[in-house]
Ligand code: SF4
């Protein structure tokens with residue numbers, strides 16, 4: 083049944099634990115709750131906290147100062163999943179924010195106006211906030227907290243890919259110019275953390291954190307690749323999101339590294355035993371753009387009803403902090419290596435948004451996806467602006483089937499189920515016909531031959 | 544063949560307005576005809592160090608949308624639904640072939656829509672360099688200027704490749720000199736508008752300045768000098784009007800009709816229109832390493848905008864300074880529709896003005912809007928409320 087197997091690490095134990103399947107979700111949920119409990123305690127005690135973003139959190143540095151990490155994007159997403167985002171959006175809009183402003187920002191503003199009471203617990207005040215330039219809205223967002231709390235703002239600038247076909251490899255003059263800039267900023271970030279926490283900087287702590295990330299990234303990258311198997315052991319949109327929550331919140335910790343090793347174990351077990359995430363995997367999808375979290379369950383069901391599994395998603399690459407292809411920090415030269423890897427991974431994440439076409443085509447091929455689902459979200463111009471164009475490019479140059487739908491991450495007012503369903507149904511009908519034609523090329527004369535695309539690998543099953 | 548400068552203020556104005564608003568770019572075409580083998584380089588809003596292009600003997604052209612003069616027919620299918628108009632029509636300029644004369648297109652990280660333009664441009668207009676000039680977003684970092692100097696050197700190398708000619712330090716210095724003069728002349732224009740707005744309306748200053756975005760700066764300098772020489776002869780009479788600052792035109796440009804209707808009710812004594820041309824607000828040093836001088840000026844000798852975070856320039860304070868410096872009594876707080884940075888900033892400005900009890904009017908606009916009746920009423924009501932308060 084399974085055509086391609088990804089090379090597996092030795093099975094950790096001959097007898098897998100009985101509850102191995104589903105452990106990643108269970109442990110993820112538990113860790114997530116614990117994390118919010120810690121934040122609630124920090125809100126009470128007033129322990130210093132840092133507000134950071136999923137893309138470029140610099141957890142490696144901040145955790146060396148024992149700062150609590152608050153991820154406002156995750157907070158906003160959670161409000162949507164818990165169906166309360168509209169209340170917060172309304173508060174921010176009443177305050178003056180336009181309906182055209184990113185919903186993540188507005189949901190968060192609403193929560194701050196409401197005394198930082200989040201449905202998952204209280205959120206501590208920021209002592210320092212760190213924004214990378216990976217989304218420009220981050221920079222506008224941190225300015226809001228700066229005005230509210232007078233907290234220290236640090237913008238970490240990571241120069242990205244300059245254009246299509248442009249690259250700069252570590253060691254090149256171009257790369258070194260950019261690295262020196264990033265490294266000098268990291269030094270300044272450390273100074274800022276010393277000032278905010280009153281604690282000295284200990285390089286050993288940074289080294290430990292880097293080592294945790296090395297392990298975590300290697301396992302995360304392996305987990306993602308395991309989904310190249312048929313059937314896919316997890317759904318990149320649903321399970322992937324839960325895994326990614328731990329990836330962000332527990333980055334640079336022993337707990338996070340252990341979690342990811344165990345997750346890998348689970349996925350390997352599932353692959354070895356042919357356990358897919360759904361009973362019958364009919365279609366394999368690659369997601370571009372996040373889901374609609376305000377109607378998350380419905381969003382997922384509409385695809386699952388057709389036996390479709392998201393085997394990969396761009397979101398896991400960029401919102402996963404660029405760990406998708408693994409990271410190997412050189413802990414012997416920690417700051418330099420951190421600067422270097424921030425550039426490499428940051429760039430890759432940004433390229434996934436601004437110059438995505440080639441990586442996307444490769445991913446569709448490697449994960450044997452039947453098609454791409456582009457979900458354009460009003461809130462996020464960062465990921466949505468170039469989607470239609472990148473889609474057209476891939477359709478023309480690689481003949482990749484795709485679906486384009488629009489709604490929002492957190493704003494339930496922008497969700498129209500009837501429209502979504504119509505388009506999804508039409509897409510799968512066409513995709514089904516295409517797969518059938520690929521299996522019986524004579525029925526379509528020469529057409530099937532000329533339309534051979536990556537989806538046919540899966541169709542051979 | 545250079546643009547011939549007409550005499551008489553009205554004639555100069557008419558000439559500039561023709562050049563600035565024409566989306567067929569006649570001045571660029573003329574330049575290309577008179578410079579066989581010459582190259583033109585386009586850049587998107589807000590700021591680009593045009594001195595680099597100029598020093599390479601190329602023509603810099605600012606792409607800042609096309610207002611209501613161009614429908615985004617083809618661009619609409621290439622770009623998301625919730626995107627500002629300036630990006631749509633700027634892309635349409637490409638898709639419709641109107642800027643086919645360009646050899647390169649640069650955008651900067653002012654926002655993520657603008658960064659995405661490099662990808663869309665590159666995927667669709669082959670054979671043309673399409674890049675992001677990564678202006679630093681950590682203006683407070685000690686390494687920012689050196690980094691930017693290197694980034695300018697990178698762009699300069701690409702421009703050298705395109706132009707096929709060397710670019711010497713002396714070329715860069717000469718270009719800095721030309722642009723310094725341009726910025727001085729624009730400062731003069733703004734001074735007149737601030738001190739004697741009855742002699743120079745904002746719409747007039749705007750078209751005079753905008754003409755510079757589509758022609759060599761030496762010629763623009765000549766036009767500005769002639770216009771400035773004519774202004775004292777104008778006969779406008781001082782009127783008892785409310786003095787306002789117009790804030791919110793840093794990227795997408797409001798339609799001229801909108802500025803005009805505001806000016807019918809009040810004097811716009813300062814603004815952030817065509818900000819890129821005036822981003823550097825002092826002379827760039829004409830000695831020392833030219834690229835360093837430009838990079839340093841971007842950070843150290845510059846104004847403010849919603850698309851640059853600089854702890855030394857809190858934007859609300861900068862706006863208050865602009866209000867105070869221009870003796871304005873009120874602010875028109877505008878924002879382009881769908882513009883994340885502009886809309887975010889609008890709230891911060893609003894709260895500050897409220898706290899300082901400075902009257903303000905919130906206006907959302909689109910470059911392509913053509914119906915202004917409601918806006919006219921809002922502006923008139925606003926002005927009356929100040930006059931009769
Ligand atoms: S614009 Fe997109 S990436 Fe940026 S904060 Fe909003 S949702 Fe996140």
Ligand code: SF4
Pocket residue numbers: 588627629630653654655656657794795850879881882883884885
């Ligand atoms: S108008 Fe705003 S959103 Fe549009 S390109 Fe300019 S800064 Fe970006």
